[in-house]
Amino acid sequence: MKKTLFTALSLSVLLGSASAMAQSRWDGADDLPVAPLACDGTAGAVEAKPYDGAQPTNAPDRAGKKLTLVDVPKLIGIGYFNATSKGMQDAAKELGNVEVTTDGPTKANIDEQITFIDNYITRGVDGILFAANDTVAIAPVLKKALESGIHAIGYDSNSTPDSREWFVNQAEFNGIAKAMVDNMAKEIGEDGSFAIVTSTFTTPNQARWIAEMSAYAEACHPNMKWLETVEAQEDNILSFNQASTLINKYGDELKGIFGMTSVATPASAEAVTQAGQCGKISVVGLSTPNSMRPYVKSDCVKSVVLWNPVDLGYAAVYAARAAADGKLKPGATELEAGKLGKLPVVNGSEILLGPPFVYDKSNIDNFDF
Missing domain, CATH: 3.40.50.2300 (Response regulator)
Incomplete structure (x- = not known):
């Protein structure tokens, strides 16, 4: 995982100029190659890969059996x-x-x-x-x-x-990244500052999303400012406390919070609500419609990305x-x-459910989970 200090040049490449960054530390992404989608949503060519999974050894014949x-x-x-x-x-x-x-x-x-x-x-x-x-x-x-x-x-x-x-x-990770970053840019503007509440830096899907978000933001929203990424496990109280700390730490500079888990997103929305910052700090994240419905209905949260x-x-x-x-x-x-x-x-060996979906006030009542 990337927990190393970047040079000023590296930071400049990541998200605009180094002076736009509030920290010199990049946490929360993995080290795998990234494939950011086109800014206009044009689908890129997908190269077929050979099967790269594994197979069970001497598995009994289970065809048609319980x-x-x-x-x-x-x-x-x-x-x-x-x-x-x-x-x-x-x-x-x-x-x-x-x-x-x-x-x-x-x-x-x-x-x-x-x-x-x-x-x-x-x-x-x-x-x-x-x-x-x-x-x-x-x-x-x-x-x-x-x-x-x-x-x-x-x-x-x-x-x-x-x-x-x-x-x-x-x-696909790059599809989620595009949906997340585009929605945040729409809400806080192209030069807005944001932070991230994730679970841990080693949780694979979140590390992959964050890596793709970084690459997509660099290409399509280069003036957005990445303040900090904090860990909160999958714990509601810790997620709330981490979001509250970000709100207090950055004050008016903080314009948005990404929630990378179904726990972090509603907890961040609750922190923004209790701080009286609805309309001033946007929360965009991954969560279930039922947990986010109160915040969407109150207009504290505009968009929730999920499947x-x-x-x-x-x-x-x-x-x-x-x-x-x-x-x-x-x-x-x-x-x-x-x-x-x-x-x-x-x-190679991934079965794709489909593109991400954005829940908002117009459609959230159509879902119950």
Whole structure:
């Protein structure tokens, strides 16, 4: 992860001039290559990649047979993963020959997540669905599952490709980055200053989004000022406190806060509300419609970027079923995903749910999750 001090030149390239930056430290992004979308939304050419996932070793023939899956998300007990779990149960009921149990840590802790997965390997399951708290740290236990003949399907937050078969990606990272940055620019202006509340610097999907946001902002909104990125785990109180600290620290300079998690975004909106800064500080982020509805209705939040997490969980179960049946295998170009239709395979071993969606006052009441 990037936690190094940048030279003045590096900062100048990142987001305009170095003098526009309030800090000389860039935190929260990963070191992978970026592919920012065109400023005008023109779709770029997508180069096909060979399958880069892994396969279970000596897996028994499970085609058409009952499939027992365990879902181990980053944490349980929050609205987002309640929604993915609902989608999984919907898919299992629809398929009729799949049983899914959701179990996991109550805090976004990678060590606890590894322990949960390891315990289910010992107990014996046909497949593991996971949303990784750490891309690299989770890999050994997933490889252990594969070596035990257990299917491993990621969703929401990826592991290294060589430690799972498939990853169901909610939306491409550069698409989310564009939606987030464009909406923030629309609300605070091309020279507005913003900060970010994320979970941790090692959480893979958020680190990827932030890296793509940086690249897109550099190309399309170069005068926006990046003040700071702070960690808040997936904790509501810590997220609220971090947002409140940013508000107090930067005062009138702070024009916007990005929430990178379904917890950080409503907590940031609550911090802005309690500080009496609605209309002065914009909150743009990723969260569920139900958690953001009060803030959207009060006009404190204008836009929420997300996808349907119910559909994400639903697609993950269909991917596991298809992999077990031998219908989804290396070289596949699409997944037949029930009511979702055909979902494309991209980047070698990722199944793409679709483009991000922006919830606002005009449409938020159409969704209940």
